[in-house]
Amino acid sequence: MGIGIGTPVGERAGFRLAAFGAVLIVVLFAGYGLGRLNNSTAAASAPPAAGTSSMPGMAMDENQPHAHNSDGTVSQSGAAMPMGAAVGGLSLSSGGLTLVPGKATFEAGKPQRLSFRVTGAGGAPVTTYAIVHDKPLHLIVVRRDLTGFQHLHPTMAADGTWGIDLTLAEPGIYRMIADFTAVVGGRQIATTLGGDLTVAGNYAPRALPAAGRTDRPDGFTVSYEGTPGTQATQPLLMSVTGADGRTAKLDPYLGAFGHLVVMRAGDLAYVHVHPEATLVDGKVKFWLTAPSSGDYRMFFDYQVAGEVHTAAWTVTVG
Numbered sequence: 001m002g003i004g005i006g007t008p009v010g011e012r013a014g015f016r017l018a019a020f021g022a023v024l025i026v027v028l029f030a031g032y033g034l035g036r037l038n039n040s041t042a043a044a045s046a047p048p049a050a051g052t053s054s055m056p057g058m059a060m061d062e063n064q065p066h067a068h069n070s071d072g073t074v075s076q077s078g079a080a081m082p083m084g085a086a087v088g089g090l091s092l093s094s095g096g097l098t099l100v101p102g103k104a105t106f107e108a109g110k111p112q113r114l115s116f117r118v119t120g121a122g123g124a125p126v127t128t129y130a131i132v133h134d135k136p137l138h139l140i141v142v143r144r145d146l147t148g149f150q151h152l153h154p155t156m157a158a159d160g161t162w163g164i165d166l167t168l169a170e171p172g173i174y175r176m177i178a179d180f181t182a183v184v185g186g187r188q189i190a191t192t193l194g195g196d197l198t199v200a201g202n203y204a205p206r207a208l209p210a211a212g213r214t215d216r217p218d219g220f221t222v223s224y225e226g227t228p229g230t231q232a233t234q235p236l237l238m239s240v241t242g243a244d245g246r247t248a249k250l251d252p253y254l255g256a257f258g259h260l261v262v263m264r265a266g267d268l269a270y271v272h273v274h275p276e277a278t279l280v281d282g283k284v285k286f287w288l289t290a291p292s293s294g295d296y297r298m299f300f301d302y303q304v305a306g307e308v309h310t311a312a313w314t315v316t317v318g
C-alpha cells in the first residue's frame, strides 16, 4: 500500500474526477488501493493523506479505518456512521454480481482445489479487480459453528476463475466469503459474497467459546480493550504481547497493522474492519459498530517476524 503526502480530500476530489482514468491505470498496475465506490460514484483514491478526515460522499482512503459494507459502500469512522454497520457475505449475489463456486463438497482433512468465479450481468465472468489491502480478493472460510477460520488469497486465471488449495479439517457446513472490489465497465463494485461448502461426515458442532478479552495464539497473549455496541462507533484497541512478556513488534500485513473480521453467530453475517494507519501506544486501533445485539466471534490477523497469526474472541453485544 502506498504511503504518500496528500492534499485535503476536498482539493483532491476535483483532480480525481479529471484524472480518474489515469489514476485507475496507476492503481491497477502499481498496486495502490482504490477508493471504494460510494453511492455509485466511481472515484479512485490517491495514496492516503495523513490527518485527512473524509466526508460522507467523498472517496475513502483504504488506509483510514473503515468497514466494508455489503451494499458496496464503505463506512468510515469520522464520517457519519449509520446505526448498526451493514453486513455482507449472506448471499451468493449482491450488487449485480454473483458468486459461482465450482465443486463445493470436500473430504475432511484432504486438500482440494477450491475454484469459483464471480459473474456479472449475463453471466460473464468478472476478470478485473481493484487491489484492496494488497490483494484483488480476500477469501474467508469458516465452519458454521465459527471454528476453523481461514483468511486466504486465491489467485485468478485469465478467464476469471479463482483458485486456491483448501483443506477443511472436519465434517460440517462451512461458509466461504469473498471480499473484493470488481471493476466492471469502468465502475468499481465493492461487495462481499458468500456460499456454502460441505464436508460429509459426523458433524459435531462446538459451542461458541465463552466471551473473553484474551486469546493465546502461538504463544502470544492478545487482548482487546473497548466494548462494541450498536448505537455508536466504538474504539477497539488490540494489544499483542510476546512470550517474553513484552509488547510484540507488529509488522504491517496487507497494508495495515492488523485486520479484524467480525462474524455474527447464527447467520455468519460478515463485517471486515481495518485499523488506523498508526499504532496507538503499540496497540492496533479499530473502530467498530456492531450490526445488531447478539453473539459474535472477532478474528484479528496480525503479523510478527514475517508470520501471520490470528487471535479470536467471543463478544456479546448488548
Ligand SMILES: [Cu+2]
Pocket: 135, 137, 138, 139, 151, 152, 153, 254
Ligand atoms: Cu485478505
